Amino acid sequence: xxxxxxxxxxxxxxxxxxxxxKVLHEVCxxxxxxxxxxxxxxxxxxxxxxxxxxxxxxxxxxxxxxADIEFALQAEQKGTGHAVxxxxxxxxSHHGPVLILAGDTPLLKPESLKKLLTAxxxxxxxxxxxxxxxxxxxxxxxxxxxxxxxxxxxxEEKDAAPEEKLxxxxxxxxxxxxxxxxxxxxxxxxxxNSQAEYYLTxxxxxxxxxxxxxxxxxxxxxxxxxxxxxxxxxxxxxxxxQQSTLQRLMLSGVTIVDPALTHxxxxxxxxxxTIIEPFTIIRGPVQIGGDCRIGPHVVLxxxxxxxxxxxxxxxxxxxx
Numbered sequence: 001x002x003x004x005x006x007x008x009x010x011x012x013x014x015x016x017x018x019x020x021x022k023v024l025h026e027v028c029x030x031x032x033x034x035x036x037x038x039x040x041x042x043x044x045x046x047x048x049x050x051x052x053x054x055x056x057x058x059x060x061x062x063x064x065x066x067a068d069i070e071f072a073l074q075a076e077q078k079g080t081g082h083a084v085x086x087x088x089x090x091x092x093s094h095h096g097p098v099l100i101l102a103g104d105t106p107l108l109k110p111e112s113l114k115k116l117l118t119a120x121x122x123x124x125x126x127x128x129x130x131x132x133x134x135x136x137x138x139x140x141x142x143x144x145x146x147x148x149x150x151x152x153x154x155x156e157e158k159d160a161a162p163e164e165k166l167x168x169x170x171x172x173x174x175x176x177x178x179x180x181x182x183x184x185x186x187x188x189x190x191x192x193n194s195q196a197e198y199y200l201t202x203x204x205x206x207x208x209x210x211x212x213x214x215x216x217x218x219x220x221x222x223x224x225x226x227x228x229x230x231x232x233x234x235x236x237x238x239x240x241x242q243q244s245t246l247q248r249l250m251l252s253g254v255t256i257v258d259p260a261l262t263h264x265x266x267x268x269x270x271x272x273x274t275i276i277e278p279f280t281i282i283r284g285p286v287q288i289g290g291d292c293r294i295g296p297h298v299v300l301x302x303x304x305x306x307x308x309x310x311x312x313x314x315x316x317x318x319x320x
Contacts, residue, residue: 010053043113079197126212
């Protein structure tokens, strides 16, 4: 059964200290939300809704490149539950699983999202909460379980009791819901918390109290689940994606003389036995054939095509 994915993208860039919406900050040449969209599609989502709010015009303009994105407007930010409430129309017209994801988590893996969707289907669950385990749990929602290990509730740190703050299993903010049961739960949640917000995290408890199956599943590692909130984290995520891109290319037969001094976009395609010299920057969907020598100090930007056997001299710049 096809899934609907709701991607939360209404927030500001407060801790980024930026006027640009957080989800539009670039990671390896692409807005970070693009990676979340890719992961949702790869996991099986055939319908995608972005909830926009702060500088909604900019986010919509950026995402207009994706023909399959719908939008829901959260004009006033009143919490994650409120954001999903803005998608009532899309939820009402969809009968099946719903992924809810944060737009600032560019390291999400499709395999992890598939685990949530598979578990939701196999258990006919009203909700599957994606969790991770970390001792660095500061600021994160904790997963409270009973003595038998069954899910009880999610508690936000600001509302957690001292013993709950010691819990190392945390909520990643990634969920798989049954669309119609989620709609009913959204009607029940109230802003009875220290933030006076509608917490999406209250929905699983509402569903559990109504007798529906709700599970918490450790489907994520902590690295992929954590969002980008500062420019320090933005740099760390960029480095992670860049490292995996370079490793993939080298393992496929590309020589990168000095990976620490080379930037290559994850969308680039490079043939075997091509040599990439230091200080080269390859941005966008560049296509380079095999047996080429690129650089040093070359910049290739956009849909540039380099035929097999080419030599691109030092300090060349090509844009398409």
